[in-house]
Each structure stands twice: as C-alpha cells, then as structure tokens.
Amino acid sequence: MAEPTPESSRSSLEQPWPVRVVSQRIGEWIGRLGWVWVDGQIAQISRRPGASTVFLTLRDPSADLSLTVTTNRDVLDRNAPNLAEGARVVIHAKPAFYPARGTLSLRADDVRQVGLGELLARIEQLRKLLRAEGLFDPDRKRRPPFLPRRVGVITGRGSAAERDVAAVSQRRWPAVQLRVVNVPVQGPTAVPQIIEALRMLDSDDGVDVIILARGGGSVEDLLPFSDEALCRAVFAARTPVVTAIGHESDSPLVDFVADLRAATPTDAAKRVVPDLAEETRLVVTGRQRIRRAVAGLVDREQHRLDAYRSRPVLARPQVLVSARAEETTAWRDRARRCLGHRLDAAADELRHTHARLRALSPAATMARGYAVVQRGDGRVVLDSDEVTAGDSLRIRLAVGDLHATVDATRPATAD
Template identity: 55%
Template sequence: MTQEPTAPAPANSAEQPYPVRSVAIKVAQWIERLGSIWVEGQVTQINLRPGTRTAFLVLRDTSVDMSLSITCDPDLLRRLPVPLTEGSRVVVYGKLQFFTGRGTISLRVTEIRAVGIGELLARIERLKALLTAEGLFDPRLKRPLPFLPASVGLITGRASAAERDVLSVAQQRWPAVRFVIRNTAVQGPSAVPQMLEALRELDGDVDVIVIARGGGSTEDLLPFSDEALCRAVAAARTPVVSAIGHEPDNPLLDLVADLRAATPTDAAKRIVPDAAAELAGVREMRARSAAALRGWVQREANALRQTRSRPVLADPLRELAHRHDEVERSRTAARRCIDHTLRTEATRATHLREKLTAVGPAATLARGYAVVQRVAGPERHVVREIDDAPAGSQLRIRVGDGAITAAALGTTRLTPQTTDEKRK
C-alpha cells in the first residue's frame, strides 16, 4: 500500500501560527518514533487505587533530580514476585506516550524487573574498575587536611547521630571550631542530588568538608557509591573526608575522598587537633627546650672553665716571658757570634796589613833599596833598564828617608854570568 505524498507544511510566522492541535500532533508523532525502550530508575511514588484500570508511578533518576511518570496495568504490579515499594530500584520496558488532550508525557510499561542487590554490587564493581582506570583513586591525588581548619563543612542527615557525634567530639577537642552544616537526605532517590548541591555550596567556602552517615545496610549506602557523587568529590577544590561508618563494605566515596574515617567520631578526631593534647605537647616541648638550653649552657660553661684553666690563659704573661728569654738568648748568641766574627776579621786584616807593609815600597826602601827615576821635564819615569837612563840623564833617587838628585855618568850592562852570581 503506497502512501500518498503529504503536502508541504505552510510557513510558520506570527501571521500564520500553528494551532495547538498541530503542535500536539507533531510532538506525538516524534515521540511515537522512539519506540519501546528499557529505562532504569528508582520508584519514588506508587498510586494504585482499588477499582482503577491504571496504576501511576513516578520513576526518579538516582543521580540527578529528574523524574518520569509511568503508567501500567495494576495486574502487572500484583504479579511481581516481590512487592514493589517506594525506593526500589527497577528496570522497566515500555513506550512513551504523549497525551494530546492534556499535553503530558508518560511511559506506558509492560514489564517491570526489580534490580537485586547482587546486580547493584556488580555495577558498583564495574564502576570501581572504571574510576580506578581513570586514576580517581590514586593516592598521589589525595590532598592533605589543614592542621587547624577555620571552618568545617558537614554534609549529613538532619538531627542524625552522625551529626551529633561529629559536632560534640570536634567541639570537645577544639572548642573554637566552626561548622557549616548542610542537612541532606543520606538515602533514597533524593540523596545524591541533595549531596551534590551541598557539596557545590561548601566547596571553596570552608577548609575541609565531611560527608557523614552512621552506617546502614548495603541498599541504604548505595548513594555513596554513585558515579556523579564520586566524580564531584574528586573534582572538589576542598579536601573531603568520608565518614560513612560501614566497615564490612566500603562505598566508593571512601576510595575517592581525600581521607577515609572509620566512623563520624573518627572523622571529628581527624579534622581538628585535640587542644589538651596540643597544650601538653607544647608544655613538653618547652620543658625539653629548656632542658636542652640548660644542658648547652652547662657544656659551654665547662668548656670555658677548661679553657681558662689552661696555662696559657691562667698566666698570659708566662708565654711572653718565655719568649723574652728566648729572644735574649738569641740576642746574646748573635752578639757573641758577631764579636767573634769581628775579632777574626780584625786579626785577619792586621795580618794582611802587616803582609802588605812588609812587601810595600816603604819597607823595601827601609831595607836599603832605592827607586831610580829619570827626570824629563815635569814627568818622572822609573828606570828599569840601563837603556832608560843613558849617560847624562838627570836622575832622582828615592831612598828610605828622602830623595837624591844625580846624573848618569855612564852605564854598564851585566853579563848573564854576573847576573847569576849576583842572584846567588
């Protein structure tokens, strides 16, 4: 069967608006194209009136504040092996319907399956593996808590035992601590959206954030393993402490938080120091410091006394006197050495003078020798050979006690034999 081509829709404008029926029909046609789908959520409301042919439910997302209206046959609810209650996690199969008369959308379901605890735990394990692979549990990403936070954010149930434990223990340990409390649901479909909103409000305005709950069943603690909450805690700028208080099974919040506390009381002990213990520590440190200072002063005083008792400091002039004696001995030795050297050199000079006098011209003349000089004008020449004083030369003869003027009458040359005999 062939379908006739539809005429093009007229142009839409302020002058040619769509009537409500056209819009409603178009929306219904688009929703019809989606077909049948599987949807998972948490039942927050069940309206099953006796005598009616339709049961109404509200299915809420477990991570965000979004819900969807559901309709089904009442017999579908009655045939379930486990009665459906508010808060149950379910997977439904159905088809979206748009009611053009009221302009509302609902999901008409034909099958409802309860999500068991085993399936939920398996999903948590798969999410744990995913977050581990992304590095959200890496210990290197853990931020240290401040030693003394000025303000602490607390996310917990209203008037809960966890709130009382955290406040009482923290104020006993450090009375000046200031808390900024955000009371939220800690179980059920609205827990995750409310905790996310509280986390956004506190992040950056306080020094540390504590998410606390006093334990509970595995089903009650499912919101603390929600992916959206884990990613929000990992992305927070403020250090987050997880204090769920459930030892057998740790929710994923314990792994992604910067610090895991076993109980809310343990969290209070972790976030603020004990004033009494800190004062005792200060007193102990002061006592140890004073003892160390006194010991140091005593050691330095003993060292000073030992130094002062040394001979060089007991009698400072003793070393100078010892050095003075050494200097005097050195001076005496130097003077004696100099005197000996002077006497030796004086004796040597006397001997040399005597030798020089003995071989000098005056001594030679005194022994009977004479020096003959030929006078030639103003000049005088010593006569060494007979050729230096020919006959007629004017001579000057110097003897030991004066000089004699003479003239050369002649010369006589000695023969070699005469010379040898003379020498003999």
Template identity: 60%
Template structure:
C-alpha cells in the same frame, strides 16, 4: 515539520498535544535505567504506577506497567531499587503527560552493580582522579568545617560531638541532605558546591553511617566523584564503617574509617596539643640547661688554663727572658767594644811606631832641601843651599857651609 501559527491563527491545545504525542510515538522502544522513587499499586487496577528518578540529577519520569509485569520481577521491587526498564515512550494527549509504558522491568543485581562500579573505578583511575599527587593536605586547625550528612543522623552527632570535645572552639557549616536513595546525589552536589565556594570553610566532611552496597551507591556516583575531584577545598570521606569502600573514598583527599575518625582527623585534640606544647617546653628548657652547663664547664676549663689562671706569670717569664737577653746583649757589646779598643790601641801603637814623629822624638830630624823634598844624600845639596830642618818640636833654617861626601857604604 514545524507547526505554522500566528496570533490571528493560533493552534488549538488538542492539536499541539496530538502533535507532541505523534513525535514521541516515533521514538520506538528504549531501555531506561533509574531508581524507583515511588511505587503506586491502586486496588482493583491492573496497572502499576512508578516514578523512576535519575540517581545523579533531580529528574524523574512516570512509568506505567501491567501488574503482571511488575509482579514477575524477582526479587520483588521496592522503593530505592535500581532497575532497568524496557518500554515505549507514551504521551497521554488528554492530560498532556509524558510517561513510559514498560513491558519489561529488570532489577539491577548486586553482582551487576559491583561490576559497573569496578568499570567506573577503572575509568576514573585511568583519568588520574585517584592519583596521590592530587590529594590536598588537611589544615592543622581549620577555621570552619563543612559537613554534609543526613539530618539528625548518628553520623552528624558523632562528628559534631567528637570534634567539639577535641577542640571546643571549632565552627561548623552543616548541610543536611539525603544520604541514600534517588534524591541523595541531587542534594549533595549543590551542598558541596556551596561549601566549596564559602571562603571560611577550610575542609569538608561527607559523612554517613554504614549500610548495604545499594544504600551507599550515591557515594559511588560519577557526577559526585567528579565534583569532589574538582573541589578546591580538601574533602574528607567518612562513609560507613571500615569495610565499606565507595568510590568517594578513593577520590577524597582523606579517607576516614568512620565519622568519628573523621572528627579526630580534621581537628586536633586541645588536651593532646597542650601536653605536646608542655613537653616541647620541657625539652626546650632541658636543652637550654644542657647548653648553659656545657658552656659553663667550657668557661671553667678556660679559666683554669695557666694563661688565664695566672696571666702575669707569662709576663714575668718574658721579663726574665728580656732581662737575660739585655744582659747578654750588653755583655756582648762590651766584649766587642773592649776588643775594638784593644785593636784600636794596637793599631794606634803601630801607627805611632811608623809615624815620623816618633823618630823625631828620639832625636832625629828631617832635612828638606831647597826644593822642599827630604834630603837623603849629600849629593842632593850644594854649599850655600838653605835647608829646612824639622825637629820633634819646631823647625830650623840652616845654610850648607860644606858638603862632605860619605866614604862608608850605607846599609
């Protein structure tokens, strides 16, 4: 029930604290999992005071337990251990503080941790977070490299020194965080968000040296894995050594075996690139030289062809052919003209032979009667008719004085 209060009738502090304590007391016994961030054993006290922190968030709570409960845990508890606590939520009214009074503490063993990691890996894999098509390619030459690692750690030194040795002009944005323990994930998540939001950062490296499975647990945390999967910037995982394989290796866009390997993968080696450029230039010159040599040989072969070596020989040959054809054409035309002239002469001779003029030139004449037609028989004229006599040269007019019929038959 809500407590009724007003400015005129405020509720005393003790009543508020007692009410909160009553509400919390109704929760009953619960199991809570977390990581031990602090252990305080006070001399002469039968109570042990613990601080239990959430591995994925900056949230912690106080846990109190009897020394006999604490000492029965095997192996002995130490700061950083992952534990499961069975207890009752408790609210201490005089100080208004919340805690859990633990009646049983179980340390999460390595086998159970590995089993949980396998279950988480299967769950995330089923969601497609490890699919190759989600992987983003690394830039060839990043403008700026984001680095998340422990402060003054060997991993930070390996990445920076090897990267600058390979490419002296490379720029870094370094975010120093805890890389193990309960504070690691709560510090890495905001650092990752800052680097991913920076437009100048082209690639992000998360680096840490080797360690035990418990030391590397933050890099298998579900919240961190999902944050890396959601990054728009390519992420390189460089956790531990070659045998170490946190889940971060599976979701990252590239998995480097060591921090040194990450530096080699992220930035190119300027000496190697210069050698590669020089080799490409030599190959290009050789290719150009081969092309020029091949073209020069082809041009020489073209020049040695008869049509180019002696171009006028073809013209001379064609001139001789033209002269021969002209001579043959003239001879043919001449022969045809001669034959035509002979034929014309023969035809002219035949025409002349058949012409009446030839007959007249031999002394004959043509006699035309009064009607103008040739007289072939005496019966065609009568005495007194005027006849027109045509000779080879000139003509005569004659009058018929006598008509004498022919007594000899004509042939």
C-alpha cells in the same frame, strides 16, 4: 479554523496552531525516539488492586530528574517480582506523550533489576575511569587546616554520625563551630541533595573543612557514595573534604577522591578538630623541653667558660708574657754573643790580611833599602839593556823619589 498541514506555513500571530495540533506535533517528535534502554532507580511503585497496569517513578541517581513509567503487572511478575523502591533497574521502554494531560511517560515492555554483581562491576569500571583521569592522585589532596574555625558536616538527619561528630568536636575543642546540613544518605534523592549541600558549604568562606559522614550499611545503602557525579563534585570542591562513610572495610569511590578518608565519623572529628587538652599538654611538654634544652646549653657553656678561666694563660695572663720575655731575652743575648763572636773573628781575619798585605807590599821592600826605577813612560826597568845612555829615569825610594840620567849601562855578569 482549518487543520494545518506539513505543507502549510509555520504558525504565526495571524495563523496560530490549536492546542491539539501542538500536542500532536509534540507526540510525533517524541515518538521518533523509538524504543530505548533506560537505567535508573525506582523512587516509587504504585500497584492498584485489580489493575493490570503498574506505575513506576524512575529517577536519575545523579540528578534531581524523574520520569513516570507504566508497565504491565505481568512484566514485573515475570522479570522483577521482588522489585522495591530504591532498586536499580534497566527498562526497555518507548516514550509516549499523552495530549489529554500534556504529560510525558515511558511505556515499558521489559524491566530488569540490576543485581549486586553488576552494580559492583559498574563501580569497578568507574573506579578505573576516575583513576585514569587523576581524581585519585595523592599529589592533589590537601591537608585540613590545623585549627578550623568552622566545620561543615553533611550527614543524615538525627543520625548517629551527626551525634558522634558533634560530641567529639565539642569535647576536643569547645570553641569550634559546626554547620550541619542534613540530607538523605541513601535512596534515589541522596546524590542530588548531597551534591547541593556540598556546593552550599563549599561556597561558604567561613567553612574551612567539610566532613561527609554516614554510618554503616549494606553495599546497596552505600551506592550513592560511589556515584560519578558526587565524586566529581568532591574533586571540584575548593574546601578540603573528609569522608567517613560506613565502616573501615567499606570503600566507596568518594573515599578515594576525598582529601582525607576517616574510618568512622568519630575518627573524622578527631582528624579535623584538634584536642585542646592534648594540644595544651604538647605545649607544656614543648616548653619544658625548650627550658631543659636552654638550661643544658647554658650549663655547658658555663662549664666551658670555667674551663677556659682555669687555664694558666687566663688565670695568670702575665705568665705568658713573662715566659715570652725570658725567651726574648735569651734570644737577644744569644744574638749579641753570636754577633760579637763573628765581629771578633772578622777583626782577627782583617788584621792577618793587613799583615800579609803589608808583607807583600812594594813599600815594605823599599823600606829595606830597595828602589823602583822607571823610565819616562812609566815602565819599570828590570834590565840594563832596556835603557841607553842619556835616558831620563825616575827612581822611587821608600820616602820620595829621584830623577837621574843614565850615563852608561853595564850588562849583567855571571856570579
């Protein structure tokens, strides 16, 4: 079969490409990437005696991915003589595809081990980034449940942290259930397996809280717990996460993202699992306080009732009625005397007025022999000049009246 050329048509069922051509094309595409700087963690170093080539396995600390790296022994001896498994490195390499084996590897001409200072600087830069994104926000942190049914524990296999959490939890609350997932807590495979264990426990509806625990160690040993992928996985978890990483002075980034940070694995168990004896004591103490409070309240109210009952108005209720009856009688007598006095005064005034009225009345004057002379139109005659002879007059006496006719008039004469 003829070799395909770039101008030839694409492969088809009728014109398939040979394996060598496919391998050649893959190598060409990979070779276009060129030289690149790669950051990773050394998972394995293979130094063959007498060989000038050293084989490295470079692993991504945040994912279950790795690549094979080949380099010259002189490159390592010159730039990283003390390179060991688990170290963080930055290499300058070019990807290469080997058609004979169908494998991909990196050919490195420079390998530089990342120092502790640079790692801490990266962690500090990542800390600022995560804080700016709100992963450290205290308002989003959740409180662990008061009495968890099942506690998920992520820790190293057979570690002191696992024993401490289990022993303290069983001693404090024997009925609590632990679901322990053992994972590597340092090294190149720690972060992916911790993330997977976290996702598995978070998807379990029976797990109420998750403890991520690890004992003490160096700064390099605790680097997986400052990994960005792990921090984001803890932030995305639906279940509250409690961290107990290293000692009190250690502060990996996952501590700031977790819902609760404990100083040690023992402290984490104490914060998550309540103490049965202590809670029982608190219940007994609370009941005693409630009993004393209720008894005190009843005593105070009884004293108050006794004080009310001892008052005269309640001890002898008729006293109040009798006092009011006497007061009512006094007011009634006073009103009667006042009214009688006013009636007597009014009667005397009426008699005096009647006497004055009778004294001033014309009838009294006529009773002494006087009479009132009126003309026919009813006007009283006061002067003889007011009538003439022949006028009819009415003379009113004390008793009855007279009708007369004027015969003659006589003017008044001076005495």
